[in-house]
Amino acid sequence: MFSPDLISEARIGCGMEIASKKRLLETLAELLAKDHPRIQAETVFERLLERERLGSTGLGHGIALPHARLKDVTQVLGAFVQTSKGVDYDAADGEPVDLAFALLVPEEANEEHLQLLAHLASLFSKAGIRSRLREAASAADLLEVLKSD
Amino acid sequence: MELTNQIILIGAAVLFVSVLASVVTSRLGAPLLLVFLVIGMLLGVDGPGGIAFHDVQLAHLLGSLALALILFDGGLVTPYKDFRVGLRPALGLATIGVGITAGITGLFAAWWLGFGWLEGLLLGAIVGSTDAAAVFSLLRSQGLELKQRVGATLEIESGSNDPMAVFLTIVLIELLLTSDGNAGLVILQAFLRQMGLGALIGIAGGFGLVWLINRLEMSPGLYPLAAMAGGLSLFGITAVLDGSGFLAIYLAGLVIGNRPLQQRVEIKRFHDGIARLAQIGMFLMLGLLVAPSELLPVAGDALLIAAVLILVARPAAVWLCLLPFRFPWREQLFVGWVGLRGAVPIILALFPLLAGFDAAQTYFNIIFFVVLISLLIQGWTLTWLARVLQLEVPPTTHLVQRVELDIPGQRELELVGYRLAENAPIITERHTEPHLPSDARLVALVRDKHLMESLSPLDPRPGDYLYLIADPKHLPELDRLFVPEPVSEHLSELAFFGEFVLNGDAKLGGLCAVYGIELPELEPELTLDALIRRGLYAHPVVGDRVQLGSIELVVRDVQDDIVTQVGLKLPHTTEPTSS
Numbered sequence: 001m002f003s004p005d006l007i008s009e010a011r012i013g014c015g016m017e018i019a020s021k022k023r024l025l026e027t028l029a030e031l032l033a034k035d036h037p038r039i040q041a042e043t044v045f046e047r048l049l050e051r052e053r054l055g056s057t058g059l060g061h062g063i064a065l066p067h068a069r070l071k072d073v074t075q076v077l078g079a080f081v082q083t084s085k086g087v088d089y090d091a092a093d094g095e096p097v098d099l100a101f102a103l104l105v106p107e108e109a110n111e112e113h114l115q116l117l118a119h120l121a122s123l124f125s126k127a128g129i130r131s132r133l134r135e136a137a138s139a140a141d142l143l144e145v146l147k148s149d
Numbered sequence: 150m151e152l153t154n155q156i157i158l159i160g161a162a163v164l165f166v167s168v169l170a171s172v173v174t175s176r177l178g179a180p181l182l183l184v185f186l187v188i189g190m191l192l193g194v195d196g197p198g199g200i201a202f203h204d205v206q207l208a209h210l211l212g213s214l215a216l217a218l219i220l221f222d223g224g225l226v227t228p229y230k231d232f233r234v235g236l237r238p239a240l241g242l243a244t245i246g247v248g249i250t251a252g253i254t255g256l257f258a259a260w261w262l263g264f265g266w267l268e269g270l271l272l273g274a275i276v277g278s279t280d281a282a283a284v285f286s287l288l289r290s291q292g293l294e295l296k297q298r299v300g301a302t303l304e305i306e307s308g309s310n311d312p313m314a315v316f317l318t319i320v321l322i323e324l325l326l327t328s329d330g331n332a333g334l335v336i337l338q339a340f341l342r343q344m345g346l347g348a349l350i351g352i353a354g355g356f357g358l359v360w361l362i363n364r365l366e367m368s369p370g371l372y373p374l375a376a377m378a379g380g381l382s383l384f385g386i387t388a389v390l391d392g393s394g395f396l397a398i399y400l401a402g403l404v405i406g407n408r409p410l411q412q413r414v415e416i417k418r419f420h421d422g423i424a425r426l427a428q429i430g431m432f433l434m435l436g437l438l439v440a441p442s443e444l445l446p447v448a449g450d451a452l453l454i455a456a457v458l459i460l461v462a463r464p465a466a467v468w469l470c471l472l473p474f475r476f477p478w479r480e481q482l483f484v485g486w487v488g489l490r491g492a493v494p495i496i497l498a499l500f501p502l503l504a505g506f507d508a509a510q511t512y513f514n515i516i517f518f519v520v521l522i523s524l525l526i527q528g529w530t531l532t533w534l535a536r537v538l539q540l541e542v543p544p545t546t547h548l549v550q551r552v553e554l555d556i557p558g559q560r561e562l563e564l565v566g567y568r569l570a571e572n573a574p575i576i577t578e579r580h581t582e583p584h585l586p587s588d589a590r591l592v593a594l595v596r597d598k599h600l601m602e603s604l605s606p607l608d609p610r611p612g613d614y615l616y617l618i619a620d621p622k623h624l625p626e627l628d629r630l631f632v633p634e635p636v637s638e639h640l641s642e643l644a645f646f647g648e649f650v651l652n653g654d655a656k657l658g659g660l661c662a663v664y665g666i667e668l669p670e671l672e673p674e675l676t677l678d679a680l681i682r683r684g685l686y687a688h689p690v691v692g693d694r695v696q697l698g699s700i701e702l703v704v705r706d707v708q709d710d711i712v713t714q715v716g717l718k719l720p721h722t723t724e725p726t727s728s
Contacts (some may be wrong), residue, residue, distance in 0.1 A: 054659050
């Protein structure tokens with residue numbers, strides 16, 4: 001399901017010290033914008049925040065899946081952060097979030113992108129995957145777990 | 150003395166068997182009431198029991214009493230929020246709906262059996278109402294959790310349409326006996342008197358009883374009795390004044406169940422038991438009363454009438470009465486099918502017997518047969534149909550133990566207990582200190598029969614018993630911590646409500662922008678709450694769905710009649726894989 005370009009080690013943060021939802025989204029936005037000169041981290045952050053206003057993207061059980069559309073991106077981009085301590089994410093179950101996968105899709109998003117989002121949500125609904133993501137000690141470990149499915 | 154002892158022995162044994170039968174039937178999915186009826190028939194004249202019971206007067210007395218108690222309990226346990234959702238559709242069904250059902254069935258019966266049209270209508274009126282005992286017991290058993298609108302409509306209908314059927318039956322009998330004067334005027338007058346008095350005395354009396362019970366100082370065991378005696382007194386007063394006692398006691402129950410009340414837990418629990426006893430007793434007795442050998446000659450006629458009732462009259466009445474509310478077709482179909490007949494028609498069939506009609510015994514036998522068919526076919530297929538039509542919602546709570554705390558004059562609090570399984574989320578997801586809802590308190594942890602000294606830091610292990618004090622509205626959150634998600638079930642939250650949770654006040658424009666949905670007509674400023682309401686003239690309930698391009702919105706929570714949480718369900722190419 002994952003295209004090889006969706007996520008790379010460079011866009012994964014492991015054991016990061018993050019204290020708030022805002023900081024978490026900013027960090028994800030920075031990771032997403034890192035290798036792409038045409039993308040502004042601030043714009044990405046704005047878009048992610050706009051989506052959060054519709055309702056928290058926390059999936060429950062401490063994992064969040066923020067996502068947005070952006071016209072400057074040409075292909076789907078993902079970033080992942082594992083935090084050392086859970087942050088209050090306003091999730092439906094009230095659990096603090098310590099795992100977050102951000103997804104950025106092109107403006108001309110289609111059904112396929114929605115399906116990718118659904119696939120990620122169903123992947124993170126598995127308790128086994130969540131605990132392996134929590135046990136992972138490096139960006140490489142995290143990437144391996146994410147790609148294992 | 151010997152006889153007394155034998156009667157006690159037989160009575161107790163029959164009751165015991167009936168109670169135990171409920172364990173077996175809930176596994177088979179068979180309607181429990183049918184089982185009681187059959188046990189009664191087996192004990193009766195034509196069965197091995199051989200008990201001859203023909204006392205119509207006594208049967209009428211006990212039947213009415215049992216029905217009143219069942220309605221009282223039904224009112225007590227109906228929460229006000231169900232009332233808000235189901236009242237208007239149910240009222241239409243309970244009045245006009247009963248009239249239409251009775252009319253179609255009655256005219257068919259008159260034509261087929263060659264009766265006069267008034268006599269035919271009498272038969273129609275007798276089978277016109279759905280049965281509260283049957284509906285309450287079937288909808289609340291078998292672990293079925295229906296969409297609130299469907300469940301509430303059916304329950305309130307069944308609680309409030311008995312008075313209408315009783316009224317039609319009495320009026321038609323009077324018309325048949327006197328057969329003079331202006332029929333229309335008689336009916337209208339009687340209708341206003343029955344319903345008006347019933348509603349007035351029921352509601353006023355209910356408030357009066359709450360006031361009285363809250364001022365009494367007596368031993369706890371007496372409160373439920375005071376409530377029961379009060380309810381039955383209201384039934385009696387109303388009926389003596391020619392009002393509808395059944396309507397009065399149902400409404401009184403509703404008022405009492407929804408007002409702050411001391412000893413409410415005791416009162417509700419007592420009436421739950423009494424209502425069950427009434428159900429068992431009533432159906433056993435009605436089974437005893439009938440002579441199954443007399444049913445066979447009318448079987449053909451009764452089957453036809455039942456078919457017209459179930460397949461034509463009821464669906465037509467439901468369709469017409471629900472027209473203004475735009476129920477989704479699945480819900481209409483279900484409400485149309487679940488027109489369960491039960492004890493009420495059988496008790497009403499005693500009226501012509503008491504009035505001394507010639508054809509009364511034929512009426513009784515036909516009606517008894519119709520009820521048997523209805524219980525058998527509709528009762529047995531109800532759970533299956535709810536599943537097929539996707540009217541089930543995920544169960545809100547899976548608690549092990551729940552004790553309502555009766556703190557006088559305080560907010561509602563409950564003591565809830567969980568036994569932690571190996572795969573409970575709090576054990577498998579121990580990444581952070583568990584996050585309890587703000588006003589839930591952990592009060593005890595029992596491990597290996599020992600009460601743990603300290604709860605902090607919390608170190609839960611499989612097999613522990615955890616006890617918390619919490620507001621009942623936080624139970625779903627607690628469940629998410631302590632109860633494992635059911636594996637690969639069609640009613641898991643993910644499968645039912647979708648991946649994300651949106652706020653009810655989120656704007657449609659923002660949503661469409663994020664997911665690339667193009668809608669030519671809808672205003673971007675519309676909130677999701679308003680969008681969901683728009684397609685529906687009824688109150689929104691959990692499980693209502695709206696398709697939006699390729700995504701689906703599912704109502705997830707409704708507070709004070711406003712949609713607060715909406716699930717977002719993304720399209721899937723394949724079935725979502727489950728863990």
